[in-house]
Amino acid sequence: xxxxxxxxxxxxxxxxxxxxxxxxxxxxxxxxxxxxxxxxxxxxxxxxxxxxxxxxxxxxxxxxxxxxxxxxxxxxxxxxxxxxxxxxxxxxxxxxxxxxxxxxxxxxxxxxxxxxxxxxxxxxxxxxxxxxxxxxxxxxxxxxxxxxxxxxxxxxxxxxxxxxxxxxxxxxxxxxxxxxxxxxxxxxxxxxxxxxxxxxxxxxxxxxxxxxxxxxxxxxxxxxxxxxxxxxxxxxxxxxxxxxxxxxxxxxxxxxxxxxxxxxxxxxxxxxxxxxxxxxxxxxxxxxxxxxxxxxxxxxxxxxxxxxxxxxxxxxxxxxxxxxxxxxxxxxxxxxxxxxxxxxxxxxxxxxxxxxxxxxxxxxxxxxxxxxxxxxxxxxxxxxxxxxxxxxxxxxxxxxxxxxxxxx
Numbered sequence: 001x002x003x004x005x006x007x008x009x010x011x012x013x014x015x016x017x018x019x020x021x022x023x024x025x026x027x028x029x030x031x032x033x034x035x036x037x038x039x040x041x042x043x044x045x046x047x048x049x050x051x052x053x054x055x056x057x058x059x060x061x062x063x064x065x066x067x068x069x070x071x072x073x074x075x076x077x078x079x080x081x082x083x084x085x086x087x088x089x090x091x092x093x094x095x096x097x098x099x100x101x102x103x104x105x106x107x108x109x110x111x112x113x114x115x116x117x118x119x120x121x122x123x124x125x126x127x128x129x130x131x132x133x134x135x136x137x138x139x140x141x142x143x144x145x146x147x148x149x150x151x152x153x154x155x156x157x158x159x160x161x162x163x164x165x166x167x168x169x170x171x172x173x174x175x176x177x178x179x180x181x182x183x184x185x186x187x188x189x190x191x192x193x194x195x196x197x198x199x200x201x202x203x204x205x206x207x208x209x210x211x212x213x214x215x216x217x218x219x220x221x222x223x224x225x226x227x228x229x230x231x232x233x234x235x236x237x238x239x240x241x242x243x244x245x246x247x248x249x250x251x252x253x254x255x256x257x258x259x260x261x262x263x264x265x266x267x268x269x270x271x272x273x274x275x276x277x278x279x280x281x282x283x284x285x286x287x288x289x290x291x292x293x294x295x296x297x298x299x300x301x302x303x304x305x306x307x308x309x310x311x312x313x314x315x316x317x318x319x320x321x322x323x324x325x326x327x328x329x330x331x332x333x334x335x336x337x338x339x340x341x342x343x344x345x346x347x348x349x350x351x352x353x354x355x356x357x358x359x360x361x362x363x364x365x366x367x368x369x370x371x372x373x374x375x376x377x378x379x380x381x382x383x384x385x386x387x388x389x390x391x392x393x394x395x396x397x398x399x400x401x402x403x404x405x406x407x408x
Contacts, residue, residue, distance in 0.1 A: 022164060023063050025081060027070050033174030035072035036079050037144075040165040042091065045367055047157040048113055051121040059118050061091060078105075079169045088112035088127060095169040097141065099243040102169045104136035105339055109158060130158045133313075133336035136167070138238070138245045139181045144168045147183035152368050154333060156290075156317035159367040209234065211332075214347050215254030218358075219262055219269060225358050226262035228326075229269055232346035235276060237298050237309055239340070248300050248307075250275050267352035275300060278343070281314075282352040284323065289353050291318040294337050311341040319350060321364040326351035329366035 027036040042061035047054055065083040073079030073095065082092040090110045095102055111118075114125035132155050139145045147165040154160075165183075168176055212232035219227035233252035238245055253273035260269040267289075269280045281293035293314040300307055318335060321327035328349050335343040351360050 023061055023065055023083065025065075025067060025070075025083070027067060027072060027081065028174075029072045034171050034176060035174070036070070036081060036095075037168045037171060037176050038081050038093075038166070040167070041163050043161040044109065044111075045159040045161075046111055046119075047367075048119055049123045051123070055121065057119050059086075061085065073170070086112075086118065087115040089115070089118075093167075097170060098138070098240070098245060101138040101140055101245055103138045103339075104167070104169075105133070107132045107153075107160075109160065111158075130155050130317075132160075133339060137184070141170055142172050142177050143179045143181045144177045145183070146180045147186060149183065149185035151183075151185060152331070154318070154366060154368060156320065209249050209251055211346055212251035213254040215252070215256060215271075217256075217258040217269060217271065219258065219260035219267070221262050226355055227260060227267050227269055227352045228350065228355060228358075228360055229258075229280075229352075230347065230349040233271075233278070234344040234346070235296070235298060236342045236344065237300075237340060239302070239307060239309065241302060248298070250298070250300070252276065252278070262352070264353075269352070282319075282350075284353060287323050288320055289323060289327075290320045291316055291335075291350075294335060294343065296337060296341055296343070298341070309340065311338040313337045319348065319366075321351075324354045324361055326360040326363045327366070328363035329368060331366070331368035333366075333368065 022039060022041045024039040025037070026034045029035040040061070044057075044059050044061070046057045046059075048057060049055075061083065062085050065085045067082060068084060069080070069082040069092075071077055071080040079095040080092060081094075082090060084090040088110070089112055090108075092106075092108045092110075093104050094106050096105050097103070108129060108131045110127060110129050112127050113119040113122040114127075116122070119125075132153055136145060145165070145167045148163065150161060150163040152159060152161045171177075212234045214230055214232045217229045218225045232254070235248070235250045235252065237248045237250075239248060240246075252271065256271045256273040258269065258271055261267065265284045267282045269282075271278045271280075275298060277297045279293075279295040280291060281295075282289055283292040293312070293316060295312040296310070298309045298311075313336070316335070318333070319327045319329070326349060329345075330347050333345045333348065335345060337343060348366075349360060349363065355361070
């Protein structure tokens with residue numbers, strides 16, 4: 001009987017490892033009280049240059065990490081979780097707060113391709129950094145942010161898959177809150193209308209909209225198309241009203257006016273509707289193209305007054321594909337333009353260079369469309385649940401068998 005129990009435990013451990021190990025961090029201040037709490041599971045997929053071809057490396061955020069360099073934060077410094085693991089790898093998230101809320105500002109993955117265990121045959125052995133902006137929505141202080149849903153984020157050559165996330169920064173009196181604020185993905189699709197709140201109450205989260213309709217856009221060089229872009233766009237613009245952070249959510253009109261220009265190494269697409277002007281700038285680097293810059297001007301009316309917002313980011317690295325090919329990604333993506341503006345994209349299909357005729361060339365699909373990334377997580381979770389049921393049944397069975405030998 002002990003051997004059967006041991007086999008179950010071994011299988012559970014194996015299943016846990018085949019999914020992704022969850023890490024739990026309780027950062028403490030100088031008095032020993034918890035000041036910052038985080039629990040999360042993360043899988044990473046990194047595309048790197050191997051021997052004669054590009055290769056994918058997949059690895060996990062382990063359950064045992066070093067938190068050296070983490071900060072509780074004070075009036076002068078922002079809170080920071082820094083999770084170091086392996087040979088020069090780390091994942092960090094820093095936080096900020098405004099009146100009544102906190103949020104995660106910058107998520108940074110540092111990976112070292114000289115680690116031959118994770119990156120065998122890497123031709124460019126070096127330390128790389130990838131930063132993603134505006135990962136978390138603003139969350140009321142003294143509440144626990146949770147997101148159980150599987151969420152994939154792509155930036156350049158890196159895809160990060162998160163699930164079972166719980167985070168609380170600025171923990172008060174060392175006590176982790178029992179009040180939770182769920183992410184948008186965990187919330188039901190049908191919600192009650194948002195009521196007006198007094199200025200002292202926490203901010204509302206952005207109300208969910210239906211997915212935007214896909215627009216078909218093109219840029220002409222003379223009478224011929226030189227850039228094609230099909231996608232649906234949803235803007236998420238945060239703004240301050242009184243002492244509250246609120247959100248303006250807008251689906252870009254699929255019939256927006258499209259202009260732009262095409263060059264050998266640079267191409268631009270500009271979309272304009274009644275609310276926003278968005279400029280997408282593409283570049284070429286080493287026989288590949290990618291989205292390098294986004295500029296956005298968004299205007300809307302708040303309490304009878306026009307509110308105008310300008311955001312730009314010229315250090316982006318999205319939508320990579322080889323020259324002569326198109327880029328295709330059917331899954332939802334988030335383009336983090338600034339801490340105030342995120343653009344959700346749907347059913348992206350773009351080709352800004354070397355277009356032949358009026359049709360897209362052969363497509364290179366994004367990591368997010370590869371269900372193989374998520375299937376092991378879902379299947380493994382189901383198997384883990386099944387094994388837990390078996391173990392519970394076994395324990396109950398043992399208790400019943402012992403009962404038969406009790407003294408009369």
